[in-house]
Amino acid sequence: MAKKPEIPHVVVSRLPIYLRALEHARQEGLTCISSQELGERLSISSAQIRKDLSMFGEYGKQGRGYPVDALIHALRQHLHVDRVWDVVLVGVGDLGHALARYKGFAERGFRIAMAFDKDPAKIGTTAGDLTVEDIRLLARRVQEAGIKIGMIATPAAAAQEVANLLVFAGVRAILNYAPIHLTVPNDVRVEYLDPVIPLQRMTYYL
Amino acid sequence: MAKKPEIPHVVVSRLPIYLRALEHARQEGLTCISSQELGERLSISSAQIRKDLSMFGEYGKQGRGYPVDALIHALRQHLHVDRVWDVVLVGVGDLGHALARYKGFAERGFRIAMAFDKDPAKIGTTAGDLTVEDIRLLARRVQEAGIKIGMIATPAAAAQEVANLLVFAGVRAILNYAPIHLTVPNDVRVEYLDPVIPLQRMTYYL
DNA sequence: TAGATTGTTAATCGATTAACAATC
């Protein structure tokens, strides 16, 4: 039952890219798209796209391509974004504020439901349409709300401690903006968004 | 001569991760670190680390590990972050402001040198310690300054047009926060930081 | 029907790992 454990992560990691491109294609009015057209838009080979998608079912029609609406629907289901996930934000500096106000989450399956900071000067202030709460209340509040996703926007020095707290509170997926590798239990996922890493990946070639 | 073209990108992409971890290790006072210790901190196998590093030279000492300082120095050279790169920022909304004020760039090799927006209400205002400039001046200003790195923090609808402008102005590396795939010439690098993509990669497993 | 495109197989390609002689 669980989660088709046979799908390689490298394939899973491409699905959100496909989904995003399909949503753009739909906005343009496309109702059907071939693996070749999709591949050209994403700089991915059409064979790869067909192989990836075929792992989840037979969504395509020979001679026509993939029905955009149905494929969007299916990918959302497989990715579990056919619902809205509540997210807890920790760290409400400049970046935390920007995240709290970012409109792009809601339309794509995520809602920042709570924001915490440890700085007394920030607690009680507003971030987006949230009130910043005391981090000492995090565990109880997150547990009670059953929140499974956390975003860390603190300085690096605080990030591991925050991660431990989130895991203790029941969070199972962490988006980490702090520039540090996190150590978490095996059943917890972490994704990293330190902007300097991709910059340094590119300067190698400059 | 050029840029050892034989190093696979997957190896290059891990170097900034190694560099970051080594800088943390140095802060802790370590002067030497084994591939095993480094691997444990990063959840990477020690064999992989040794293989990756050996592509650039013989930095390790048998029986002791890698001298932290020397390896940091070498990695910075290989990644070309043994200097400070000027960066141009386009789009000064909430995210653009947060980026303009982020302290983490300067210490790791990057300086946002200019910020542009197309909104007349924003032009002339302040972002970090920069004055926001009219995007119509971008090409000339960036060309004259010889800036090679751009950051796009505009809405998705504007991002491709901005990318074209940056490429025209001589930019060869783009960090794209907008939720859209960019099409650029072969000799231009793009890295993506749409936060929804990693979130959706994780919800698959929830 | 004719043309186009899928899903899938087999072949290729590339990355990771295990193991160990060399050596600090």
Added chain:
DNA sequence: TAGATTGTTAATCGATTAACAATC
């Protein structure tokens, strides 16, 4: 010296690509 760890080789593992019968 003895113990530890590197750099490297060969083996394993996994991902991508090419090609095509099936079929819309």
